[in-house]
């Protein structure tokens with residue numbers, strides 16, 4: 189199946205109900221993508237991922253991190269195993285990031301030149317070099333449905349001058365990513381098995397917290413005619429109003445007929461807000477990371493505000509209710525708050541799994557409702 193994006197309906201506020209067709213299947217948008225860092229959505233097994241959320245339909249698309257898979261087990265091994273889909277036994281769509289964000293946030297002793305980034309692994313201190321071309325080679329070997337251009341993530345806060353300089357590098361790297369990708373995209377592991385289908389390469393708009401730079405970055409990337417565009421470098425510690433403002437200022441300059449992806453956001457109410465502004469794709473580690481820390485998301489009434497519950501608290505020790513009485517997830521249908529608290533306090537791994545499953549279901553249900561409401565014009 190070749191890449192396509194169609195929009196059924198656009199709301200007055202900008203929210204779009206659409207559909208992304210990818211080599212491994214169809215993704216209904218707006219969509220939330222669970223993060224499977226090292227080819228695993230932490231603590232949640234693939235069979236469960238396929239069933240959680242609205243109507244038991246499960247996650248439509250997940251994300252994997254290029255930096256982590258490159259370091260361990262290595263992209264060559266993943267390619268030998270048939271690509272990341274086959275390696276982890278996940279036959280639905282996937283997306284890989286470029287590795288840029290992790291190189292800049294996790295690794296030590298980075299040295300950035302116009303060629304690329306030299307860095308040391310956060311695992312064993314070994315030295316590595318990532319260039320746009322190398323990021324493309326790694327992502328093609330991993331073989332997700334969507335790959336991302338290699339970008340520099342500027343530190344925050346950063347001055348306008350520093351941000352503009354970094355953005356210039358990101359644009360040059362985007363062009364190099366595209367040129368290399370176009371030459372080598374037919375070497376994706378499933379090229380023949382899927383009848384000559386190929387990955388799609390998305391661009392990443394940078395520009396920090398400066399609206400004029402966001403505009404410039406969006407315009408520059410749009411000239412490169414990529415099939416989709418991400419907004420990167422947000423949710424890195426800035427106030428929420430700034431995140432929202434930067435998303436709004438960027439969306440204005442992105443083509444309406446291409447998917448828009450905001451990377452690394454957010455809380456459940458944020459993903460709903462951004463979807464209603466016209467964002468089609470989002471990913472975040474929050475539902476699983478919060479779950480592993482005993483933090484659960486719920487609504488006390490249907491349509492009410494999102495509440496955060498710390499399952500460790502003693503007040504839940506004898507609480508017979510499910511996490512969320514209106515949630516139909518496999519955890520809430522079966523287990524009490526008291527049992528989940530016990531698992532967490534006792535350090536039982538099942539507790540981390542069940543908390544992650546509920547939170548993921550909560551995110552997927554939220555997005556399913558938003559899609560339904562956008563389709564109905566609500």
Ligand SMILES: [Zn+2]
Pocket residue numbers: 511512515516517518519520521546549550
């Ligand atoms: Zn639930």
